[in-house]
Amino acid sequence: xxxxxxxxxxxxxxxxxxxxxxxxxxxxxxxxxxxxxxxxxxxxxxxxxxxxxxxxxxxxxxxxxxxxxxxxxxxxxxxxxxxxxxxxxxxxxxxxxxxxxxxxxxxxxxxxxxxxxxxxxxxxxxxxxxxxxxxxxxxxxxxxxxxxxxxxxxxxxxxxxxxxxxxxxxxxxxxxxxxxxxxxxxxxxxxxxxxxxxxxxxxxxxxxxxxxxxxxxxxxxxxxxxxxxxxxxxxxxxxxxxxxxxxxxxxxxxx
DNA sequence: ATGGCTACTCCTAGTAGA
Numbered sequence: 001x002x003x004x005x006x007x008x009x010x011x012x013x014x015x016x017x018x019x020x021x022x023x024x025x026x027x028x029x030x031x032x033x034x035x036x037x038x039x040x041x042x043x044x045x046x047x048x049x050x051x052x053x054x055x056x057x058x059x060x061x062x063x064x065x066x067x068x069x070x071x072x073x074x075x076x077x078x079x080x081x082x083x084x085x086x087x088x089x090x091x092x093x094x095x096x097x098x099x100x101x102x103x104x105x106x107x108x109x110x111x112x113x114x115x116x117x118x119x120x121x122x123x124x125x126x127x128x129x130x131x132x133x134x135x136x137x138x139x140x141x142x143x144x145x146x147x148x149x150x151x152x153x154x155x156x157x158x159x160x161x162x163x164x165x166x167x168x169x170x171x172x173x174x175x176x177x178x179x180x181x182x183x184x185x186x187x188x189x190x191x192x193x194x195x196x197x198x199x200x201x202x203x204x205x206x207x208x209x210x211x212x213x214x215x216x217x218x219x220x221x222x223x224x225x226x227x228x229x230x231x232x233x234x235x236x237x238x239x240x241x242x243x244x245x246x247x248x249x250x251x252x253x254x255x
Numbered sequence: 256a257t258g259g260c261t262a263c264t265c266c267t268a269g270t271a272g273a
Contacts, residue, residue: 009272010262034272036263061263062271108273148273167273202273203260216273246261246273 003101004030005217006238006249007146007200011035011066014245015043021238022050027251028070029096031103033146035064042066057092065092065103065145080126081134090123093135099225099254100135104145109166117166120148124175128182137183141222146200146247148216149176151186154195155215167214184220187252188232199234200247208239219252228255 004027008014011032022030035042035058047054047068057078058064067073073094080091093102104127109120135141149172153159162168180186188197198213207213221229231253239248 013262108271110271110273146273165273200273205259207260214273243261 001097001099001254002027002029002251003099003142003144003219003254004235004249004251005033005103005144005146005219006030007033007105007217007245007247009034009245009247010037011043011064012037012041013243015046017238017243017245019046019050021235021249022047022052022068025235025249025251027068029101030068030249031101031144032066032068033064033103033105035066036061037064055092055094057089059089063089063105065089065105067092067094067101067103069094069096071096080123080130082126091127091130098140100139100141102131102135102141102143102145104143104147106146106148108148109172112164112166112169112171117169117172121171121175124172124179128175128179131179131182131184137222138224139222140224140228141184142219142225142252143179143184144217144219144250144252146216147176147218149173150214150216151176151218154193155197157196157198157212157214162214167216180220183222185223185226187219187221187229188215190221190226190229191232197234198248199250201239203246217247217250219250221252225254229253230255
């Protein structure tokens with residue numbers, strides 16, 4: 001089973017690349033973030049023509065998540081418990097082949113002294129509570145998406161430059177650790193202890209060709225899936241060429 | 256050199272992303 005996560009930075013701007021990537025990478029489930037489109041305008045027909053169902057949870061301009069899948073999603077949940085219609089669209093979950101998949105777009109946080117950073121920390125706390133009480137991590141579960149957190153210094157091209165900055169601050173790293181403490185492990189780190197495994201590169205300043213990246217797109221797996229983790233592949237070719245997203249897709253292979 | 260990229264919107268300027 002191949003479970004991908006990809007922040008596409010607008011599903012409409014990225015549609016040609018997304019369709020070509022589905023054809024090439026053939027994920028069973030693709031967890032998409034930053035669709036940036038209301039549900040009525042989601043390009044459902046094009047995705048369907050490519051052989052994928054789409055469970056969507058979007059809003060205008062900002063945020064928005066989707067699950068693209070070969071099989072029909074079961075038990076779809078949209079948003080965190082207690083969310084109202086005005087809340088940001090950042091979570092969608094469903095079950096595929098006995099695996100619960102929770103797809104998240106964690107708030108960016110802007111800067112560590114901003115209200116958006118407090119919002120990010122609160123959102124992560126709510127996510128932890130949802131995993132602890134609204135999910136069953138004793139069963140196969142994958143929490144994946146754009147976490148907007150580089151878990152450790154080895155996930156950052158220049159740790160000293162990024163020290164205590166947003167995406168790397170100890171408070172958000174601690175919030176991520178609390179989520180893992182519910183019973184989840186970073187699938188990439190079950191397989192490799194190497195650095196330079198980046199998933200996002202700034203559009204500015206030639207960050208991608210210069211290798212200035214961060215690993216902020218993650219798959220966290222529950223204990224029953226740990227022995228089934230076969231590979232975690234960062235699809236860097238999708239960061240190349242014309243009109244790329246600033247994130248590369250990351251594909252988890254389960255035995 | 257006061258920018259740096261990209262995508263969005265009540266669209267040619269401002270906001271947000273990371």
